[in-house]
Structures are given as C-alpha cells and as structure tokens.
Amino acid sequence: MSIQFFIMRRLAFITGILLILTLLNNPSNGLAKVKRSVDLNDVYQYQSRQNRLPKGLRPTSYRLEIEPSIYEAKFKGRVRINITWTDTSDRIILNAHPDLAIDGSGIKVKELGVDERKDIITPATGINVAGTTHNAKKSWYVIELEQMLRNGTKCEIDMKFTGNITTNKTSGLFRREYVDSAGKSHMVLGTYFRLDNAQNMFPCFDEPPYKTKYQLSVLRPKNMTALSNTELDRSTDAPGKPDFVWDHFKETPEMSTFQLALAITDFESISPTKMVNEMNGTRLNVKIWARKEYIDSLKNVPDKVVEIINYLQDYFNCSIGLPKLDLMAMPFYTATKSSDNWGLMFFKESELSGHQLWNIAYELIYQWIGQYRTPFRWSDVPVNKALNSFLASMTTVDINPDEMNGKWPMTVLYSLYYEFGKVFPFSRVAGIREEAKSAKTELIFRMFSYTLGKDLFRKGVRRFVQQENQEQSEEYSTNRYWLSLIRTPRIFFADDIYSRLNDVANETNNLPEGLTINEIAAPWIGRNRVPLVTVTRDYEAGTMMFSQKVFLRETSSRVVAKSNYEWDIPIVMLPQDNLNFSNTKPVAWMTKGNGNLTIHDITDKNSFIIVNPEEIGMFPVNYDSCNWKMLAEFLQGPNRQMIPVLTRAKLLHDAWNLAYGGELCFETALNMTHFLKNERSHVVWEPLFTLIDHVGRRIEGVSDVYAKFEVYIRSLLEPLYEYLLESSKSYREEPSWMIHMKGLTKNFLCRVGYQSCIQEAREQFKKWMDSEEPDKGNPVSNEFICPVFKWGTKEEWEFGLQRVINFPKNSLERKQSERTYLLKTLAGCTRDLLSIEKLLNMTLLEENSHFTNSDIQLVLSMLTGSAGGYLTLYHFLKQNWNVLKERYKDDKHLWDGIVSSATSNFNTQEGYDLVSGLHCLSKQSGLDSANWIIEDALKNILEETKWNEKNLKVINSWLTDNLSKDLLDSIDAANISHTIDNPHYPLVILSTPTPCITTIQPIGG
Template sequence: MWSFSSLLVLGYFTSVCSHQKRSIDLIAAHSLISQERLPQDVVPNGYHLSLQPFPADGYFDGKVKITATVQHKTSEIIVHADQDLVVLDCNVTQLLASSDESTIKQSATSNTTKLPVQSTQKLSKKSLFTITLQSPVEPGVILEIHIRFTGRIFNDSSEGLFRSSYVDPVTKETKWFVATHMRPNLARSVFPCFDEPAYKVPIVITVGRLKNMTAVTNMPLAKIVSMENSDDWVWATFLETPPISTFSIGIVISEFTSLIYNVSNENDTRLKIRARPDFISALTNVSDKVVRALEILEDFWQTPYPLPKLDIFALPNYQATRPADGWGILLFKESELSGKGSWHITQELVYQWLGALATPFWWSDAHINNALVRFVTAYTTLKMDENETFNNWPMTMLYSIYYEFSKRYPHGKSTAIKQDSASAKTELVFRMLNYTLGESTFKHGLQKFIADRKYKTFFGDDIWHCLTEQARFDERLPKTITVNEIAASWITKDRLPVVTVLRNYDDNSATLTQRVYLRERPHDVPDQEKFVWWIPIVLIGQDHLNFFNSTPQVWMKREREIKISHLPGKDSFIIINPEEIGPFPVNYDIKNWNMLAQYLCTENRTQIPVNTRAKLLHDAWNLAYAGDLSFATALNMTLFLKHEREYLAWDPVFTLIDHIGRHIDSSSVHKKFQSYVRILLTPLYEELGNEPQEGESEGRAHLRSSSKVFLCQAGYKPCIEEAQTAFKKWMQSNNPDEGNPVANQYICPVFKWGTQEEWEFGLQRVIKFPQSRKQNERTYLLKTLAGCPNDAHKIETLLNITVIEQNGNFTDNDIYLIFSMLTGGANGYTSLFNFLRKNWDNIKIRFEEKPHLWNSLITSATTVFKTQEGLDMVSELYVERQSEFGTADFVIEKALRNIKEETKWSNDNLPVIEKWLDEYLKVNDVDPTKTR
C-alpha cells in the first residue's frame, strides 16, 4: 500500500534554499494549541483510515492502521485521541524490514510479527492515548498500529466530524449529511493520530455509506465494495493522498447534487460544485471564479494545482466561522459560496498551496502562513478584477493596524487581537517587499520557496531566506542586506514607526528621522528610544509624478536619522511612502504640507493616485491627533474633498470625523465641528442621491451609506425627518412587539434628535420584548436607546428605571451594556457621572455585592472626560468620596491621570480647531447654531 519512500522517516527537518538556522521566533505559541508536543520516539509514515458514520443516530465507528517508524528505542507509542473518542481495542505488529522494496510492500500481509501490548492509557485532559508494549523496540523498526474506535458525531458545532440536516422541498423528508472540519487540531476527535502539522504522510481513506448517498474525500474514488450482511451499505475506498497533515483531511457524505467542470491545467483537474438539489442553481457562477483564481494562482506559484480533483461544497446550516479547507475539498456556508464576491473562495484556494502543499512546521509560524495567504488572496482577487470589494486594500486594514500599534498598551489582554494584528502587519510587510524588491523578484522568490517545500513543512525564516536569495540574484538587494533582518525589524515589535521629513529648501536636501508612532496619550512607552526599523524610502517629487517606480531611493537601515539630497526645488512638494508602500505614516515640515494641500485643490489632483491622496489625508489627521502636527494644517488637507468623489479618499475622513468628534463633543467647539461636517458631506450626499442606482459600484454605495450616517449624526434635517417617518410606521402598528419594521440605520437618529415620545416608545419595546424573538434585536435596541440620545433627561430616565427602580426586565448584563454605551458621547458619560453623584449612597448599596458592575460604573462615569471642566468634576468627586470607591480605587486614580493628559491635549488643540472652523464657517456663511 505504502510506497517505499513513505515508509522512511519523513524529511521535515531538512533545510530549504541552503538555509539551516532560524533567527526569528516569529510569534508566540498559537493560543488554541498546547505547546506540549508528542515525543518523537515513533513517527508516522502513513494511515489507512476506515470510518462508518451513522448520522441519524449521532455516532460513528472506525478503525485506523498507522504505519510508523521507531526513531528512538522505546516501549511506548503515544498518539492523539480526543476525550470523546472511545478506543475499543488496539494491537501492534512489527513489519520485518528488508532491503528489497518488493518485500516491504508485501510485508503488510505476509511478513509481520505481533508485539504484545502490556497496557493502554487514555489521558483525556491532554487528548493523548498511550500504548505500552511489553518490550522496547529498537530504532529503525517499522510498526503497524491497529486501533478500533467509536465516537460522537457533533451537531452543535461544525467541528471534527459533524452532522447537519435539511428538508427536501419535494418529499419533505429530513436529509442528513456528515462532514469534517479538522483545523486546527480536531483530527484527534475523529481518529487516533499524530495530530501535529509536521507529520505529513500519505493516507488512504475508506468510508462506509448508504448506497443512496455519495462520499467525497481529498482524493478521487478508487473502488466501491458491498458490505457483508447488508444490502444498503457499501465501502468506498479512495486513492492514496500525497503527504498530508491531519488537519487537511476532508470527508463529506451526503445526497447532494453537483455541477461538473474540467479545468484546463497540467493535471486536468476535475472541479465539482456540490449542494443540496434545490440550491445548486444558485452556484452556477462559482466555477468561473474558481477557474480564474486557479489560473492566476498556478501562474503565481509556477506550480500546478497539485491534486487531480477539487470538490467545493455549499453546506446548509454550516456553523463554523470560516470555511473548512481540506486539501481538494472545501466547505462553505451557502451564503458565502453564492455571494457576489470571490474573496472567500480565493482564500481557500490559496490554502491549497500554502498550508496544504507546503505546511507550517508548528503553530508558531501559523500567523506568517496566514499573512502570506491573505497577501496572495488580495493579489489574486485584484488580478481577477474583483476590486470592488478590495479597492480599499490595504488602506482600511492599515488604519486599524495604525490605531492598535499606536496605543500605550497594544492588544490589551486579548491574545486573539494580538495574533490577528501581528498577522495583518506581516501581510503588510509582504506587500512592502513586493513593492520594494519588485513584483518579479518577489514572485520568483516565493516560487523558489514553494518548489522547495512542496509536500513538506516550513519555518517562517524559509520564506525570508528564499526572498533574499532571489533579491540578490536579481541585484535588488546588496549582499550585506537580508530580507530576514528587514522583516524582523517589523515583525518582532508591537509598534510601528513614523518618519519625519524636514526639508532644507536652500540646498534641496532633507533630514529624515524615525521614531515610534504613538497616537494615544501619554507618550510614555518604555524603551521607545531603542526601537528602530529597516524603512524603505520611496520618494516622489512634484516635478516627476511617477507612481510606478517603487524602488527605494535609500533604506533607513535601523538608523535613527539620515540625510537625502538632490530633491526638487523649493516650490515643489515631495511625497514619501506613496501608495502606502510601507506601514508607516510620514510627517513633513509645514511648507511641504501646505504645497500638498494647495495642489490637491487643483484640477491636477488626480495625478496623485487615490491611495496616495487617502494616505496624505489620513497621515495628516492622525499626526495632528497624536500632537505631532497642527490641526490647522490637517484641516487644510480636507479642503480638496469638496471636489473628491472617490470612496477611498473619503474612507479615512469618516473614521477621523468620528474620532475627533468624540474627543471634542464635550466642548463648545463641537457644534461648529458638526456644521463643518454638514458643509463637507451635504453636497456629496445630494449628488449621490438617497437611493442606490442600478449597477452602481460598491464604492459608491459605501460612500452614500457612510455620508448619510455621519450627516444624521451631525443633525442633517432631511435625514432626521426621513428617520422619523420610518419610525412612525412602527409606532402606529397594531402589534409593535411582534417585530421591528424599521431599518437599523433610522433608529439612532430618532433616539438622538427625535422626541421624548419616540424614545419612550423604544424603551417600552425593550421592556416588553418577547422571548420568542431574536434577542440580538433587543440588544441592538438597548444599545441605541442608551448610546444615541443627546437629551440628558432620556438617559437619566433609563438609569432610574434600571439601577434605582431595579426594573425586573433588565438584567445585570443589560446594565453593564448601558454603562458601556454611555461612554460613546459627552452627553452620555456626563449624565452618568451626574446620576452617580446624585444617587451615590443608593447605588453603592445596590452594587455592594456586584463589584464588576460597580467598577464598570466608575469606569464609564469618570474615565472619558477630556476637558478642564471634566477634570474638575471628577477631582471633586474623588475628594468627596475618597474612602468609598472600594474595588474601584484604581479606576478613579487612573481616570484622573488620563483626564489630565486629555485636558492638556484639549487646551493645546481646541483653540486651533475653533479658529480654523470659525474662518471656514465664515467663508461658507454658515451659522453653527442652526441645523440644516
């Protein structure tokens, strides 16, 4: 059964591209995976797995034969087996080795000796199954491990071996199907195995199924054999897989129908799109996306799709958060597969090469695998001309990365956020290298990597090393520089740099400095002076606006400061890091900023691509927010927007309107700022129209939606009236508790700008919300009820009902949610503060035994103030009640420190913002006290 090579120990420790040493520990252990590794005394060479699921009864039977090689003398064989897997029996035989290959092939049946098993033990907490032999076996011995087992088929989550059902619309029968989702380490819940990614070995799968069903696995069908003593069941055996990790195994047993296509590639891949019969017609366009993506990916990797077939399933009631990417078998939610976009499909196809064909050795390199997958997915999607969804790549992702890494404490305590942001940052490093090394060099380096590591495993360093070798061969990097050290300077830090450019207009030179980019105050991050990066300096001058040349003029080689010469003349601007080539903002001297602002207001603005226009705007605002640039300069950079209609250029504006608006909404400047927002957005919204147009782009639809949301928040009267008209239909309905006919977009404007009667109607809907309806609808209603109102009376009413009166319709979780929502605006947290101060004694008694609610209240009521007035209020409360804060002592003390920082920011920036707004409103002849 096994080839001679598969019976030998697999070479997953071999070097790649002549590289032998790992120098970057790319990421800490995957949070979901135990770092406890299987001993390497016995390693697998291959499996023959037989499974017979009984979906209607919720269980399965199985047996597995594992061929393995003894690496070190041992009497123990340890494999993974989940606590829900019941091992019925096991035995071990030794294959009598021979130098003759044919003898080894025959040994599975004719040349074996049984090894006595002394005991077996299952360690449920560690998901381990230990077989102890009576006598130790020597290195080099080849074993066959036979285990028979049974287990549960899960139906409450789409994990491991799971089942679900649907109703046939014609016969009204319930139809069951069974499928697997093995990632990241769930194969052990299906069969005893070496469930680590490094153990890539061939596997033969046999499935027991009813004759009226179809079984699909990673490989094509080899044969079907009738079961003994049964007229209804058959055994379906499939061809042996290439070397494969256990998480890449895939099985589906169903009565689905299929659409069949032949892909014209080197392997003549057979493509089948499978779904329940009444849904298959919704998937007729899927094959075009798959075939086109495969063509691009085969060209990108210069390695053909490695399997003879590909089955893609649309599963009803599929509950996993992401598709299941078995090798050669992909499982999607029906809505994902039938949707317009192609991102989900493309991403899973990329995993067929990067993850299945070449596999990370351990979970510590999972994030770099994921980062490269996302990069190649975006690359492929753009090549497919599906750039409506990705026309903002990487801009939107980059903004969130900037915000996360500019915090005093990135990620908080969330390991998931840390891993996702680390992966996203690494994706941006790949993008930076694609630009700076050149797309040809970058692709050839990755092609070298995939060719060396196909059917094997890899470390993160293997990728960087292959890129280095290719860059040196193409003379894109000096021999003294490695991609490894460039990448390490970015990947090993939870920070990003900012580059400041000070031009000397007398000698056409500039001094460039790098430091840590910190947006959140105070800027007191320890050891920040030690952080330096390898930063590519790509420069564009006004005299030569060539945005196609992304070769760095120079690298900042972990240098704090460099000087560059031969810049354009004093009347020409420069742009550094155009198109967001590297993940870092750039600050300039005021003259250069002003020249950029003036140029963007001319008809020539489109000579600067929209990605770069967005970057300039985003950098200016965020640098101002961080205290590194005057807000007058940053606001000047928005003047060109009255002529701008590209969604990408507007995208950062909406985020920054929100950020700045929240920061200043407790000051007198806020009404003027809302007038500015209305002036900025009203012409855009009126031009776009209130209703979508047939065939309009996704970007235009987003632009309309976002401009409407922010106009509503700023008090745009037509928006408020539209929302109230929609809301009135709900108020006039005979049974308002049966359902909510109002679109979510209308609810917040009504609660914010509408009447007390409208708000109280919403309050009653929360109080009387039926248990039979989806509770997330109630949650949304409660969020808007608390978080949207401008009127302090509405907020106080809600707090009295929930906290003082202890209305039984509101749980502690509801109260926690209300406190959290009130931090979103000055009216909310100021009203909460006043409520706390007024009712201190009653509230203290109410929450005496609920410290989580008490701490949440103190946090929400005191930590969000940003002005001297707020600092005075919180300070007075602290003095009045200093000995009574209890478990929230640390909260109030931290709040006072933070408010002092925010007050300093407000004192420095609010006068500048107000002066600029006064001039802007004067020019536009607008009275800020009136809404439009």
C-alpha cells in the same frame, strides 16, 4: 458583499475603531469577524494545550477502513499503521481522543523485515503487547511492548476501534441533516480534522510534521456518493450488507493527518464549461457539489474556480499535485472556517455561492500553500495565513480589480495604525495579538512585493512552493529525529518564505549590502508598534533628512513604547514633476542603528514630494510645513487626480492622525480637508469618518467649538451625499461601496443636524406613534431612531421610553435586540439633559422592575459617549451619592461602573476640577474602589487636558476663519436656543467648585 467586507470582518474585532461599529443609528452595518481557514485564536489556544508526542517513532503509511452508521451516529474502523523507530524504545504512543474506544486486546504489532538487496518487505514477526493505557488528559494511547526495539526497526500496528459521529458541531467525523422542499430528511457526513481532530476518528500521529501516505476505504450506502482526497480506485460489495458498498480510494501523496478528508452525501455535481490549463502533463478535474435544490445557485462557481486556478497555476508555475479537486457546499456547516483539505474542500453554502472572488481565491491558495506545502508546526501557521491572504488580495486585484474597490489594504492598515498608536495596544486577549500579527505579516509581504518588484517577489514564492528539501535551521538539521521528519517532502517553517525571498533579492541590488529580508521582516512583525517617518527638507541646501521614531496616536506620560525601537524602512518617494506611481523601487533605506538619513532632494524647492505612496510600507509620514502646504494647494487644483485615490487617502489620513497625536499643527490637518469639497472617491472619504468621530468626541465638551465643527463637516458632506444620490440613479444595481458610502454619509449628516435627514426620520417615526398598537412591533428602520431622539421633540423621546417599558417579555414575534437598541439610543442620542436625568432616576434610583442591571450598564456605557451624557451622570451621582452608595453596596461591579462612567471621560481643566470635587465625597466615604477609580480618572484627565490646551484654540480659530458669517451667525442662534432648553449643557463645567486638596499628580509630574 465586496472584498472590503471580507477584510473588515477579518480584523474588525482587533481595534473596534471602525466607525460603522460605533454609529448609534445604524448598527445593522456592524461587521462581524469571519475566521478563515486557520483561525489564529484557535492556534493560540491549541498551542497552550498541546501535548506533543514523544520523539522516537515516525509513521510511513496508513491503511484506514471506516464503517459509519450514519443514522445511529456511530462508526467503527480499523487502521494499520506502518512505523519506523528513530530511537530505541519499547513503547508506541499515538494520539487518540478520549471518546475513541480502542480494542486493546485485539491490537497486533508486527516487525517488518527489509530485504535491502530487493528493497522489499519480508515476512513479519509478531511482537507481544504487554499492556495499553488510554491517557484521556493528553489524548494519548500508549502501547507497551514486551521487547525493546532499536533505531531503524519497522513495524505495523493493527488496531480496531469504535467511536461516535459528531452531531452538535463540525468537528472530527461529523454529521449534518437537511430537509428538502418536500419535507424529506437527508444526511451528510464529512470530516474536519484541523487542528488536532483526526484523532477523533482514528488512532494516529496527529501532528503536522508526520506526513505520509494514506489508503482509505469507506463503507457507504449505495444511494450516496463518497469523496476523499484522491480519486476512487474501485468499489467492492459489502458481504452481508446488500444496500452498502465499499469504496477504495487511490493512495494519497504524503500528507499530514489534518489533510485527510471524507464526505458521504447524496449531493449532485456540476462541472465547469472552461478547462483548467494543462500543467506538468496533467489537467486538474474540477467539480462543484451541493444538495439538489441548491446546485443551481452555484452554476457560476465552476468557471470562476477554473479562472482562479488557472491564474494560480501560472503564478506558482505548478498544479496542486493532485489530479482532481472537489468543492462542496455543506448545509449547516458550522465550523468557523472553510475546510481546505487537499483535493476536497468544504464551504458554507453562502460562502461558495457568493459573487466575489476573494474568499474562494483565499481558500484555493491553501491547495498550494498549506496542503501541497504544509506548515511543520501549527506555530508556523500565521505566516501561512498571512501569505495566502496577501496572495488572495493580489489575485482578486489582477482578475477583478473592481471587486476590491480600492479598499485594500486601507481597512486593515488603518485599523492597525489606531491600535498600534495606543498607549497600551492589545491590552485584551492574546488571540487578538495573534490576528494582528497575521495582518501585519500580510502587509509586510505587500511591502516586499512593491520594493522587490512583482516579478521578483513571484520568483521567490515559486521557489518556496516548489522546493522540496531546502536547508533548514541548525536547531533541526543537527537533530537526527527532526532530520528524519524534515526529509519528508513539502513541509515549511515560518522563516522559509523570507529565506526564499532573500535568495532572489540577493540576485539583484534591491537591498542594501548586508541587509536581509529576514532581518527586515522581524521587527515589523514582532512589535506592536509602527514607525513614524518625518521628512524635513532644506530647500536652500537641496537636501532632505529622514528620521524615525515610534508612532503614537495617543500621548501620555504613562506610555510604555520603547523609544529606541527602530526598523529598516524602504524610502519610496515621488516628486511633483514625476508622479509615476508605478515606480516603487526605494531610492534609499533607513536602516536600524544608523541614525537619521540625509540625501539629496529629488526636486526643486517649489515642488512637493510624496513619501511612501500607496502605503507601500506600514508607516505614516510627516513633512515640514512647506511641503504640507504645497500638497494641500495641489489637491485643491485641477490636477488632483494625478495622485491616485489610495495616496490621496493616505495624505489626508496621515495629516489628521499626526495632528491628533500632537505631531502636526491642526491648522495644517484642517487645510488638507479643503479639497474634499470636490472629492467624490469613497476610498478617500472613508478613513475620514473615523477621524471626524474621534476629534468630535474630544471637543464635544466645548459647545462653541463643537458646533462650528459640526457645521463645517456638514458643509463637506452635503455635496458628497447629493452626488451619491444622483449617481445611484444611473446604476441598474447599486454597487456595495455606494450603498455603504451613502449609509455612512447619511449617518453623519443626521448626527450633525442635516435637515432633510431629520425630517425623513421624524416622518417615519410618526407612523409608529400613530399606530393603534405600537407595542406589537416597530415599523421604523433603526437608521431613523437616533436622529429622532437627538433632534426631535420631548414627546418623541417619551414615546420611545414607553416602548421600552411596555416591551413584551418572552415574545416570539419581538426580538430582545429591538428593546436593547431602543434603550441604547434613548440614552446615547438625546441632547436633552432632563431626559437623561429622567432615565437615570428610573434605572438607578427607582424600584423599577422594567430595568435590569444589564440595562443599567448599557445606559452608563451610552452616556459616556457624549459630553451631555457623562456631565449629567456626574451631577446625578454627586447629588445622590449617599443613596446610590447604599443601594449598590452589595454590587461592587455596578457601583464601580457608575463611578467610572461619571468621572472618566472629562478632558478639560474644568472637568478636572469637577472630578476633584467628587473625590472629596469618595474620601469621606472611605470607599477604596471609588477612590482608586476617581484618582485614576484624574490622572487621565490631566493627560487629556494637555491635548485640549494645545489644539482647541487652533481648531476654533481655523473654523472661525473658514466658515462664512451666515453659518457662524446660525451657530450662535442655535447655541442660545439650546442653552435655554438645557441651562447646564455643557459649559456648566466652566463653573469651578472648590476642589479637594489631593496628591494626584501625573506620573513623572
């Protein structure tokens, strides 16, 4: 799996726009989200439930003893915590999980005197405990004292406790079990303390700012090995337990509770053949641990880890601050992220054994930023995640550039463009916004790396990692309690990295006077929008003017974007006569509040310019028509590859998105596709697939335009597909990008009627139809089913329908997902309106036990994806209004879904008239919910109609001019044939009924 998949997984759920998730005939390529070392949805939920400990106490050391009973899934322990009072109080409040049983009667509190002349602890004085309370709601354990203790008092708390080892998830002190090939069961014990799970194992101050030292002792079976953050100091006998031994680990450096780690396993280890470079007089000792039968699959991992660590040590100019680092492949590790504890890391087996660098690099970086330097609060974690993600991508590019395949940052960036260009971005759960914020921040770091320069950026990161006690914000520096915590080494606030970058930027002239990195970053990260920069060249005067405004891909009178949003934008640009893409220093900055920027042109009037090459900044760029024309002509010429693939992709992507959003004539955007007939880079092609899909959905309701569009896309894709097929023969093992691109290209060709694809699909499907017992299993790959249902015969569609009806219930051999996929493609792929009508009769009208409400909702959802689908559903609803209304009167959710699916997807004036006619029925019926749904649909259709009125004629004219006469004739013949088979498809919407007189008007209209 390549890095593109890691990046796509990380943000795929943000937008849902990646085309591979929407292709009906290849769901197996859908890419699930993978959460990384701190998942921002978890952080968001944590922040909403967190009960911070009161101010007044600070831990200075822990001595912790843990006695796990692995097979009984229980443990007991003892902790002695040295604390210092930072305010006068008679209470000690610790974090303790409600399930942790603390021996309240055995708690001892001793005041520790200090001999200041010798700086040593003097004999302790006992302090009486008045009472204890375990507050389960807040996960607090409160110890009431009989006397008030003043600021500066030092005490030791001695507590004993018991608890349960977690067996159903990877949390707290957890146990996992695996069975080897001989059938023998093995137990594995580990810890996972993020975000606030240390309190599951022992009473503590379970918040990141409370960094201190730990001395850990653990009782383990003699036939197992214990590992922790630090090296083993010594082992001692366990009195009365001859099969056990006490392991005592060396004291840790100061660290937070979530960093503490423990593992007890019977794993084996392997060491690298390469050596970690010596740093600061020490050499890091690396080991990889796994179960015996899995260790061989990790044989290439140790040297890979050493290579990454050597790179990172050089980049940060320091080691991780510990003498050893253990990486462990955990079987059945179910946490949503790898555990990057300082000195001891836990991975899923598959994540550690993968061939790629990115994931391991990403987790290793946390040994420096996240562990060596620790976020002050969990609210500071997003910037930690974003910086580490950027550095992991940079590390991978530098060590193994082929792994990235040119995908980064395109997949992340384009997903954000789609989301930020919506009328209402991130209108779902707040956790998605947090993930998007992290992705934006990662790209801002990338922008600074380009604009400041790679060396200067690295200098700032080094200062951030190595600086122990830097100046803090006024909020904290004026507070005695927070100041006591800040003086703890190696913590950081979210803003600190920008401050360090600003420090190094001030040593150069890379930024305009008065502009800081912090001020630049804030609007980019804090807003759910990005700017659109428009460049207008005055070719006679030799000047160019830059303007900025909010980028909107969707246009609506109801848009809520702030028109006065402005950003500080670096203007990096290259002229045609000097395409030096290594020159990334801005020629100017557009700054907030200063209006448009006008500068001298950097080339002559016969040459183009490229602004924001390589997507240095997170913004699309529009040009005047003359510059676009020169770009399009150059891309069709022999020197096209002088422009790197990322920039070629950007030019194409910007043009189509701007045309889609109404900022650019579609004729210009389509002219930018001419060079694709000779383009073979998957990096350039990939973003276009989503754009093709989006535009196709817009124009599908107009058959003649859509048919031309399909033929044109096929003419572009056929040479690419043939090239991929031929090229794959020269690879002993096909790279992941080629497999992905072949699948994507084939999917689209199948959708637009590529004959060889349809023929292959029908041949495979025939094997199923010829089977003597077709209900026993499906021998056809999913990729072939949709093309058969779309381009095949009615008999083939009916066969698929019967397989849904006959699908065995409660079968161990057949998965329910097979039936779901069949039903989804039956509804979403067919072009035959009579088949759709039959499916609607069976699911909505007939008393058919074969179809559930979930099936109905699936069918409705799939029908909204095509003009034929929602048009047929509209007519079906109108003809059966009273019957359906009566049938679903007690299921408002389903009734509303039917009405919404039948009315909300039209985008022409004819469609508006149809829905207006249906509004008559809803008003006569007195159904408030249906009225509201239809009225809202009418408002949306009016908005959509504006898009069609502006663009359809332009697209149709361009396609007519650029398709050959033979192709146009074939389209006419196909349209006549399809109209005979489906007399109402889809231009029935041209027959205009008499609409109701309504008061529906667009807002502001």
